[in-house]
Amino acid sequence: MTRSELAAIRDDVVVxxxxxxxxxxxxxxxxxxxxxxxxxxxxxxxxxxxxDPAARVLVLGLAPAAHGGNRTGRIFTxxxxxxxxxxxxxxxxxxxxxTSVSVDDGLELEAMYVAAVNRCAPPGNRPTPTERDxxxxxxxxxxxxxxxxxxxxxxxxxxxxxxxxxxxxxxxxVRRPKPRFGHGAEATVGPYRFVGSYHPSQQNTFTGTxxxxxxxxxxxRARELAA
Numbered sequence: 001m002t003r004s005e006l007a008a009i010r011d012d013v014v015v016x017x018x019x020x021x022x023x024x025x026x027x028x029x030x031x032x033x034x035x036x037x038x039x040x041x042x043x044x045x046x047x048x049x050x051x052d053p054a055a056r057v058l059v060l061g062l063a064p065a066a067h068g069g070n071r072t073g074r075i076f077t078x079x080x081x082x083x084x085x086x087x088x089x090x091x092x093x094x095x096x097x098x099t100s101v102s103v104d105d106g107l108e109l110e111a112m113y114v115a116a117v118n119r120c121a122p123p124g125n126r127p128t129p130t131e132r133d134x135x136x137x138x139x140x141x142x143x144x145x146x147x148x149x150x151x152x153x154x155x156x157x158x159x160x161x162x163x164x165x166x167x168x169x170x171x172x173x174v175r176r177p178k179p180r181f182g183h184g185a186e187a188t189v190g191p192y193r194f195v196g197s198y199h200p201s202q203q204n205t206f207t208g209t210x211x212x213x214x215x216x217x218x219x220x221r222a223r224e225l226a227a
Contacts, residue, residue, distance in 0.1 A: 002147060005141070005145035010049075016119065025121065026044055026070050030044025045073070045120075047121075049115030050075065055146050056226035057111060057150070058142075059114045059115075061159055062127075062155070063116050063121060064116060078102065081199070084215070085200045086099060088200075094109055094223075095108070095109055113146055117136070150225065151192065151194075152194050153195050157181040167192065195225065
């Protein structure tokens with residue numbers, strides 16, 4: 001049943017047009033393209049989550065990259081953040097290969113599902129609170145469908161907060177004060193255990209704010225908690 005529920009969510013995600021600003025931006029990027037991808041056809045639509053229907057760990061990003069997921073149609077696929085992320089998932093045993101360049105590249109995830117709080121690429125990587133709230137029901141549905149899920153790894157404070165909001169919307173209680181994001185921070189939120197990580201953006205990876213060892217340690221810990 002989980003597989004069919006996730007397929008239904010995907011079908012609803014890819015046709016969503018609730019946020020006019022995001023629709024306009026994602027479609028503009030898909031028309032104008034980056035010069036290095038000028039010969040490619042961009043996806044230019046909302047990007048669904050993907051992964052193992054029996055996932056015990058959810059990795060949650062902010063939103064698709066304009067020339068990454070918005071181009072390829074798969075979250076974290078075809079951008080530098082994804083290069084850093086999937087290499088770590090491969091080293092820690094969650095991904096079948098260390099790179100992700102297209103939806104048909106053979107990548108498979110084991111015991112893991114990857115999604116984002118917002119499903120459309122936002123200008124400046126900054127969704128508004130209203131745009132976030134329009135998208136959260138998709139995450140709520142994914143959480144409900146992934147009945148084996150035990151651990152959530154939010155990549156950055158936006159994803160941490162979005163995950164908490166979705167879990168509260170499902171009727172679960174969150175202790176007060178609300179758990180605060182930090183790299184390696186752990187918290188129990190409803191029925192899930194959170195392990196926070198800095199987002200694998202170039203801003204963090206090029207400056208050494210997030211290293212390969214730091215990210216690997218987060219996913220090793222997530223596997224331990226999910227066991």
